[in-house]
Amino acid sequence: MDKAISRGPLAARGFRMGKGDQLLEHVLIKYRWLFVCFFLLPASFLYELWSYFRNLIVFKLSSAPGKHASKVQKVQQQVREWNKNGQQGHMCTARPGWQTMSFRQGLYKKSFYKVEVNLVDVLEIDTENKTVRVEPLVSMGQLSASLAPLGWTIPIVPEIDDLTVGGLILGTGIESSSHQFGLFQHICVEYELVLADGSLVTVTKDSDPDLFYAVPWSYGTLGFLTAAKIMIVPCTKFIKLNYKPVYSLNDAVKEFSEASASKNQFVEGIMFTLNKGVIMTGNMIDEPQPCDKVNKIGLWHKPWFFKHVESFLVTGKRASEILPLRDYYHRHTRSIFWELQDIVPFGNNRLFRLCMGWLMPPKISFLKLTQTDAVKRLYENNHIIQDMLVPITNLKESMQMFNKETKVYPIWLCPFKLPADPGMLCAPKERMFVDIGIYGVPDPSVNFKPMETTRKIEEFVQKCEGFQMLYADTYTTKEEFRRMFDHTLYDRVRSKLACTKAFPEVYDKVSRAARY
Numbered sequence: 001m002d003k004a005i006s007r008g009p010l011a012a013r014g015f016r017m018g019k020g021d022q023l024l025e026h027v028l029i030k031y032r033w034l035f036v037c038f039f040l041l042p043a044s045f046l047y048e049l050w051s052y053f054r055n056l057i058v059f060k061l062s063s064a065p066g067k068h069a070s071k072v073q074k075v076q077q078q079v080r081e082w083n084k085n086g087q088q089g090h091m092c093t094a095r096p097g098w099q100t101m102s103f104r105q106g107l108y109k110k111s112f113y114k115v116e117v118n119l120v121d122v123l124e125i126d127t128e129n130k131t132v133r134v135e136p137l138v139s140m141g142q143l144s145a146s147l148a149p150l151g152w153t154i155p156i157v158p159e160i161d162d163l164t165v166g167g168l169i170l171g172t173g174i175e176s177s178s179h180q181f182g183l184f185q186h187i188c189v190e191y192e193l194v195l196a197d198g199s200l201v202t203v204t205k206d207s208d209p210d211l212f213y214a215v216p217w218s219y220g221t222l223g224f225l226t227a228a229k230i231m232i233v234p235c236t237k238f239i240k241l242n243y244k245p246v247y248s249l250n251d252a253v254k255e256f257s258e259a260s261a262s263k264n265q266f267v268e269g270i271m272f273t274l275n276k277g278v279i280m281t282g283n284m285i286d287e288p289q290p291c292d293k294v295n296k297i298g299l300w301h302k303p304w305f306f307k308h309v310e311s312f313l314v315t316g317k318r319a320s321e322i323l324p325l326r327d328y329y330h331r332h333t334r335s336i337f338w339e340l341q342d343i344v345p346f347g348n349n350r351l352f353r354l355c356m357g358w359l360m361p362p363k364i365s366f367l368k369l370t371q372t373d374a375v376k377r378l379y380e381n382n383h384i385i386q387d388m389l390v391p392i393t394n395l396k397e398s399m400q401m402f403n404k405e406t407k408v409y410p411i412w413l414c415p416f417k418l419p420a421d422p423g424m425l426c427a428p429k430e431r432m433f434v435d436i437g438i439y440g441v442p443d444p445s446v447n448f449k450p451m452e453t454t455r456k457i458e459e460f461v462q463k464c465e466g467f468q469m470l471y472a473d474t475y476t477t478k479e480e481f482r483r484m485f486d487h488t489l490y491d492r493v494r495s496k497l498a499c500t501k502a503f504p505e506v507y508d509k510v511s512r513a514a515r516y
């Protein structure tokens with residue numbers, strides 16, 4: 001035991017710790033699964049059950065659309081109150097930091113004027129105009145459950161169930177259909193917002209192009225989003241997914257780039273080392289043929305999706321299979337990509353899956369809420385969670401760079417089309433990008449230093465004319481951040497809407513210094 005403690009992850013990183021601290025750290029980190037399995041899993045289950053029935057009743061009684069106007073008025077009232085009381089301090093939503101989908105919490109949540117935006121319902125599914133109108137706290141799990149039984153889907157369904165519409169619009173959202181549809185903002189056609197003066201506006205790209213294009217990536221610094229209208233497309237119940245194992249970086253880049261330019265509806269890659277990976281393409285199908293085997297990968301006893309994908313590297317052959325569409329959409333939910341293997345190391349064990357799999361995964365927000373300082377420091381110093389968006393033409397050098405600096409695998413590859421729209425990601429012409437998702441523990445050989453390494457990566461991404469996702473830690477300076485993201489339209493809209501007193505700039509919400 002003593003030996004194990006002296007080699008504890010924090011001690012190994014040079015933290016000066018007493019014996020008592022070390023013992024506690026060891027127990028908290030090594031045996032976190034005990035707490036997760038016996039407390040967080042049942043708690044997550046009960047919470048989901050409550051949320052399921054609450055949503056079901058609201059949906060069946062159709063009471064949500066009628067209540068929307070009065071709920072929005074409450075938001076307006078709070079903002080007017082802030083104005084009346086002398087505009088003291090900046091405003092933010094009252095959603096607690098632990099509930100959000102990022103590793104850190106904003107320090108500002110402690111001091112800002114908090115506005116309750118308790119808007120959680122699907123308002124209207126309009127199959128004639130092919131749109132769904134939703135409130136900002138509607139989650140991806142909830143939305144896909146609402147639309148799928150009716151034969152519809154939003155074109156981009158970011159895969160973690162608890163991601164919210166508001167966060168995905170004001171931050172960003174991406175999925176394996178993004179090479180055709182772009183980012184989450186590109187499937188939105190209308191935003192309803194309460195502005196800094198308490199007024200309510202509804203904007204489309206024709207009614208107010210400046211505000212419409214300034215909203216995405218503004219991270220809640222232009223106003224409070226109270227509803228959004230999102231495109232919907234018909235969907236089937238199944239998808240045919242093709243797996244293509246690759247055994248060199250050149251092959252991976254070639255296959256992935258070709259697939260991204262193809263007509264396939266879904267494209268994704270998972271690299272398991274710098275030279276080995278699996279490139280996946282998929283298309284919706286009406287019904288499986290009688291000879292087709294349907295692999296219900298979402299069932300509790302099935303192997304984690306990324307492990308299933310890895311198994312195709314052993315056979316080395318191209319393969320195809322039929323998956324239920326919703327299982328595909330939420331394929332990374334059960335293992336939280338590959339993050340759960342660090343928390344419940346035996347989570348993919350067949351016996352565990354059979355007995356406890358139905359309770360998995362613990363809610364990310366509960367993991368965040370209950371993580372101790374020791375666990376937080378461990379993640380801070382030994383873990384990287386970043387999504388870097390670079391032009392697809394830079395994929396090879398980016399992979400080499402991230403391999404040199406982190407050697408974290410698996411790596412997630414997701415292509416996306418970036419249209420030449422105004423706004424934070426303003427680009428002269430439409431281009432294909434790739435999201436490179438790095439989630440995990442860097443290899444000891446690379447001498448990972450959270451700040452130095454992330455800064456090197458950020459500099460590299462900047463040189464490629466790429467972007468960093470806002471939910472992750474940014475160590476850039478304000479000047480570098482303003483070079484990475486085009487603030488021309490954003491600044492104009494902020495000054496027009498008198499936002500300076502009401503909201504901080506995006507950088508001041510997302511920089512490392514603004515989060516704990």
Ligand SMILES: Cc1cc2nc3c(=O)[nH]c(=O)nc-3n(C[C@H](O)[C@H](O)[C@H](O)COP(=O)(O)OP(=O)(O)OC[C@H]3O[C@@H](n4cnc5c(N)ncnc54)[C@H](O)[C@@H]3O)c2cc1C
Nearest residue numbers: 051052055056057059122139141142145146147149161162
């Ligand atoms: C309402 C609802 C909310 C959910 N919210 C979350 C969530 O916040 N986080 C998360 O991780 N997972 C959420 N899920 C997904 C959930 O974890 C399961 O994946 C899902 O419930 C599996 O059910 P199913 O496939 O048997 O039926 P489903 O196909 O999911 O649907 C069950 C029935 O629910 C009804 N329904 C559909 N949409 C709604 C709606 N918006 N409100 C009320 N009823 C509806 C439909 O009539 C449908 O027949 C939600 C699911 C539902 C139905």
Ligand SMILES: NC(=O)C1=CN([C@@H]2O[C@H](COP(=O)(O)OP(=O)(O)OC[C@H]3O[C@@H](n4cnc5c(N)ncnc54)[C@H](OP(=O)(O)O)[C@@H]3O)[C@@H](O)[C@H]2O)C=CC1
Nearest residue numbers: 092093100101158164166167170171172173174220224225
């Ligand atoms: N596949 C994908 O695309 C994935 C995306 N992500 C990222 O996760 C984040 C989304 O997580 P989620 O927990 O849903 O969102 P968050 O609560 O983290 O919200 C993100 C930002 O949007 C602001 N915001 C949200 N709703 C409103 C609203 N109604 N009015 C005004 N501002 C609002 C928040 O403001 P405030 O600070 O005031 O609360 C916050 O600054 C995004 O940044 C996304 O890029 C993460 C994983 C996967």
Ligand SMILES: CC(C)=CCC[C@@H](C)[C@H]1CC[C@H]2C3=C(CC[C@]12C)[C@@]1(C)CC[C@H](O)C[C@@H]1CC3
Nearest residue numbers: 101102103336337339364367368371385387439
């Ligand atoms: C697909 C895209 C664009 C991003 C996926 C990002 C996720 C993998 C991360 C977003 C929030 C992260 C958190 C954790 C793991 C990785 C994410 C889900 C933890 C669950 C890790 C364990 C900590 O104790 C809590 C973390 C909360 C946030």
